[in-house]
Amino acid sequence: MSKTFRSLALALVAGGALALSGAATQAKVEGDTITLGSAISFTGKYSTNGVHAQKGYDIAIERINEMGGVKVNGASYKLAVQYYDDESTPARGAQLAERLINQDGIKFLLGPYSSGLTKAIAPVTEKYKIPMVEAEGASRSLFTQGYRYLFAVLSTSEQYLASSIDLAAEIAKKAGKDPSEVRIAMAFENDPFSLDVRQGVVDDANRYGMQIVVDDKLPRDLSDMSATLTKVKALKPDLLVVSGHSKGAATAARQLAELKIDTPMVAMTHCESAAIISKFGRSTEGILCPTQWAETLSYEDGYFGSAADFDAAFKARYPEYEETGVPYQAAQAAAAVLVWKEAFENAQSFDTDALRDALAATDMTTFYGGIKFSEAGNNVAKPMVLRQVQDGELNVVAPSKWASHPVNHPRPVE
Amino acid sequence: MLANLELLFQAPILNVQLLLDGLLIGAVFALSAYGLALVWGVMNVKNLAQGDLVIMGGYIAYSLSRVGVHPIIGLPIAFVAMFIFGWIIYRVIIARVVYKDLFTSLLATFGLSLLLQQVLNLIYGPDVRTADSGFAIRNVFGGFVTVADIKLVSFGLAGVLAIGVVVFMKKSRMGQAIRATAQDPRAARVLGIDTERVYAFTYALNAAICGAAGVLISMMWVIQPFYGIGHSIRSFVIVTAAGLGNLPAVIISGLGLGVLEQFAAFTLGAELQVFTVVSALLVVLIWRQIQHARQRQVVK
Numbered sequence: 132m133s134k135t136f137r138s139l140a141l142a143l144v145a146g147g148a149l150a151l152s153g154a155a156t157q158a159k160v161e162g163d164t165i166t167l168g169s170a171i172s173f174t175g176k177y178s179t180n181g182v183h184a185q186k187g188y189d190i191a192i193e194r195i196n197e198m199g200g201v202k203v204n205g206a207s208y209k210l211a212v213q214y215y216d217d218e219s220t221p222a223r224g225a226q227l228a229e230r231l232i233n234q235d236g237i238k239f240l241l242g243p244y245s246s247g248l249t250k251a252i253a254p255v256t257e258k259y260k261i262p263m264v265e266a267e268g269a270s271r272s273l274f275t276q277g278y279r280y281l282f283a284v285l286s287t288s289e290q291y292l293a294s295s296i297d298l299a300a301e302i303a304k305k306a307g308k309d310p311s312e313v314r315i316a317m318a319f320e321n322d323p324f325s326l327d328v329r330q331g332v333v334d335d336a337n338r339y340g341m342q343i344v345v346d347d348k349l350p351r352d353l354s355d356m357s358a359t360l361t362k363v364k365a366l367k368p369d370l371l372v373v374s375g376h377s378k379g380a381a382t383a384a385r386q387l388a389e390l391k392i393d394t395p396m397v398a399m400t401h402c403e404s405a406a407i408i409s410k411f412g413r414s415t416e417g418i419l420c421p422t423q424w425a426e427t428l429s430y431e432d433g434y435f436g437s438a439a440d441f442d443a444a445f446k447a448r449y450p451e452y453e454e455t456g457v458p459y460q461a462a463q464a465a466a467a468v469l470v471w472k473e474a475f476e477n478a479q480s481f482d483t484d485a486l487r488d489a490l491a492a493t494d495m496t497t498f499y500g501g502i503k504f505s506e507a508g509n510n511v512a513k514p515m516v517l518r519q520v521q522d523g524e525l526n527v528v529a530p531s532k533w534a535s536h537p538v539n540h541p542r543p544v545e
Numbered sequence: 546m547l548a549n550l551e552l553l554f555q556a557p558i559l560n561v562q563l564l565l566d567g568l569l570i571g572a573v574f575a576l577s578a579y580g581l582a583l584v585w586g587v588m589n590v591k592n593l594a595q596g597d598l599v600i601m602g603g604y605i606a607y608s609l610s611r612v613g614v615h616p617i618i619g620l621p622i623a624f625v626a627m628f629i630f631g632w633i634i635y636r637v638i639i640a641r642v643v644y645k646d647l648f649t650s651l652l653a654t655f656g657l658s659l660l661l662q663q664v665l666n667l668i669y670g671p672d673v674r675t676a677d678s679g680f681a682i683r684n685v686f687g688g689f690v691t692v693a694d695i696k697l698v699s700f701g702l703a704g705v706l707a708i709g710v711v712v713f714m715k716k717s718r719m720g721q722a723i724r725a726t727a728q729d730p731r732a733a734r735v736l737g738i739d740t741e742r743v744y745a746f747t748y749a750l751n752a753a754i755c756g757a758a759g760v761l762i763s764m765m766w767v768i769q770p771f772y773g774i775g776h777s778i779r780s781f782v783i784v785t786a787a788g789l790g791n792l793p794a795v796i797i798s799g800l801g802l803g804v805l806e807q808f809a810a811f812t813l814g815a816e817l818q819v820f821t822v823v824s825a826l827l828v829v830l831i832w833r834q835i836q837h838a839r840q841r842q843v844v845k
C-alpha cells in the first residue's frame with residue numbers, strides 16, 4: 132500500500148518536473164510567437180470568474196491570430212499565453228509572477244482575477260519593470276501607489292454604485308424635490324473592494340448633501356442580513372445600496388423579498404454572478420445593477436465588431452454561456468488583449484520601456500468601450516453603466532447617454 | 546448604536562420581527578448543536594467538522610432541487626445519505642481517534658473539515674447557492690412583520706426531528722445502548738453492547754441531523770463551501786452553554802443564540818453578528834469556569 136503510494140508520488144514529482152522544464156523553455160518572443168503571461172485563478176474561491184477571464188483572453192488571442200496576428204517591424208507574430216493557476220491566493224500569485232518573469236522569461240503580462248491578486252502581483256511587475264495590462268482588478272487603491280507599469284481597462288470600484296446616486300438625484304429633481312432630501316441606506320461588506328464601492332457612494336452622496344440613514348458593514352461569511360433590512364424597513368429610505376460580492380447579492384435578493392422591503396430604489400453589485408433573476412424571479416424586478424459592460428451598448432471596434440457581435444462570437448465559441456449570458460469579466464479580459472496588440476504595433480518594438488510608453492499613450496475604441504489611461508493607469512474613457520431588472524431582463528437605464536430603456540421608478544413590490 | 550436602540554423603543558414592533566427571525570433560525574442551530582452534544586457526550590469527540598456536515602446537507606438539497614426534487618422532499622433523502630456518509634467517515638477516520646486523546650480527535654476532525662470544504666468547492670465552485678422552497682411570505686401585524694412560510698415549516702420540521710430523536714433515544718434498543726455507552730463504555734461492553742457499532746451509529750446519526758439542518762439552512766439562508774465554520778462555532782457555543790445530554794437546555798440555548806444574533810446585528814451592525822456568537826462562547830466559558838471553581842470549593 133505505502134509502496135504503491137510512494138511510487139505514485141515519485142511519478143507525480145517527476146511529471147511535475149518535466150512540465151516545469153517544458154515551461155521554462157518558453158521565452159517572450161520565439162520564432163513568430165509573442166507569449167504573454169498570466170497567473171489566474173483556475174481553482175479556489177475566484178475560480179468562476181478566473182475562468183471567465185481566461186476565456187476572454189483566449190477568444191481575443193484566437194481572433195487576433197486569425198486576423199493575421201500582430202505586425203511588428205514588417206513581420207507577423209502570433210500571440211499565445213502562458214497561464215499558471217494562482218489558486219486564488221495572493222502569495223501564490225506573486226510567486227507565479229516572479230516565475231513568469233524570471234524562469235519563463237516573459238516580458239508582457241496580463242492581469243489575474245480580482246483586486247487582491249492584482250495588488251499582490253503589481254509590486255512584482257513594478258520591480259522588474261514589466262508592463263501588465265489587467266482587466267479584473269478594480270480597486271482604486273491599485274491606482275494610488277504610483278505604479279508606472281500597471282494599466283487597467285476597467286472602471287475603478289468607486290464608480291460601481293456612484294451612478295445610482297446620480298440617478299436618485301435625477302429622479303428627486305423630476306419629482307420636484309431637492310436631491311439633498313434623498314435618504315440612503317447602505318450595506319457593504321467589510322472588504323477592500325466593497326469599501327471602495329462604498330467610498331464612491333459616500334463621496335457622491337455628500338456632493339448632493341444626501342442623508343445616510345443606515346450604514347451597516349456586512350461580515351465576510353455573510354449569510355443573513357435580515358437585521359439590517361429590518362432597520363431599512365423601519366427607516367424607509369429612498370435608496371438602498373448593497374455590495375458584498377455574489378453572496379451579498381444573493382442574500383440581499385432573497386431577504387428583500389422575505390421581509391417585503393418596499394424601498395423604491397435598490398441598487399446592488401454582482402447581480403449577474405449571483406444570478407439573482409433566475410434564482411429569485413419576480414421579486415428582483417426593478418433592482419438596479421451596475422456593470423462594466425453590456426452587450427446592448429453601441430461600442431464598436433475592428434476586431435469583434437459591436438458589443439453585440441462580441442456577445443454572439445463568445446457564445447458561438449463557448450456554448451455553455453448561451454443561457455447565462457456573457458459575463459463582463461470575459462469582455463474586459465478580451466479588451467486587455469486588444470490593448471496589448473495595439474501597443475506592440477504602435478511601439479514597433481519588444482522593448483518593455485518602449486511598450487510601456489505605447490501603453491500609456493493608448494487611446495482606442497473597442498467593443499468594450501473607450502480605452503485611455505490616466506497617469507495612474509486606470510481607464511478614464513469608459514463609464515460604468517447601470518442596468519435594471521425589467522421583466523426578467525437586464526436593461527441599461529443610466530447614464531442617459533447609453534440608456535436603452537427608461538428607468539422604472541418606484542420599483543414594483545408585490 | 547444608540548440610534549438603533551432608540552429605534553427599537555420607538556417602534557416596538559421591530560422587536561417582534563427580530564425575535565421571530567431569531568427564534569425560527571435558532572431552532573435550526575439547536576438541531577446541529579444537539580448532534581454535536583450527542584457525539585461529544587457519547588464518544589468524547591469534539592467534532593470540528595460539524596458545520597461542514599451542515600453545509601453538505603445544504604448542497605444535497607441544492608443538487609436535488611436542480612433535478613426537480615423539492616428541498617422538503619430532499620430532507621429525508623439528505624438525512625439518509627448523510628447517515629451513510631457519517632457511518633463511512635466513522636469507519637475510515639473517527640474509529641481511529643475515538644480512544645486517543647483530545648488533540649488527536651480535534652486534529653482529525655479539523656482535517657476532515659478542511660477536506661470537506663475543498664471537495665465541495667471542487668464540485669460546486671465558490672459561489673453561494675440556495676435551494677428555493679417557493680413558499681409564500683406572510684404579512685402579520687398589518688405588514689409590519691413578515692414571516693416566510695419556509696421558516697415556520699423548518700421550525701416545525703426541526704421540532705419533529707428533535708422529538709423523533711428523543712423518542713428514539715428513550716425507547717429503541719439502539720438508543721438505550723447509546724445512553725448506556727455514554728455512561729460507561731467499559732460496563733456497556735461487559736454487558737454485551739457492541740460499543741464500536743454504537744459509536745458508528747452515533748456519529749452517523751449526528752451527520753444525518755446535521756444534513757437535515759443543512760437542508761433547512763439552504764432554504765432560509767445561503768450556503769457556500771466555506772460557510773461551515775460559522776455553524777460549527779454556533780454548535781460549540783450552544784453545547785458549551787447547555788451542557789451535554791440536556792436536550793431542553795440545548796433547545797433553549799439554540800433559540801437564545803438565534804435571537805441574540807438578530808438583536809446584536811440590529812443594534813451593533815451586521816458586521817458584529819458572528820462576533821457576538823464568538824463573544825457569547827467566551828462569556829459562557831468564563832461563566833462555566835466560575836461555576837466550576839465554586840463547586841470545587843464546596844467539595845473542599
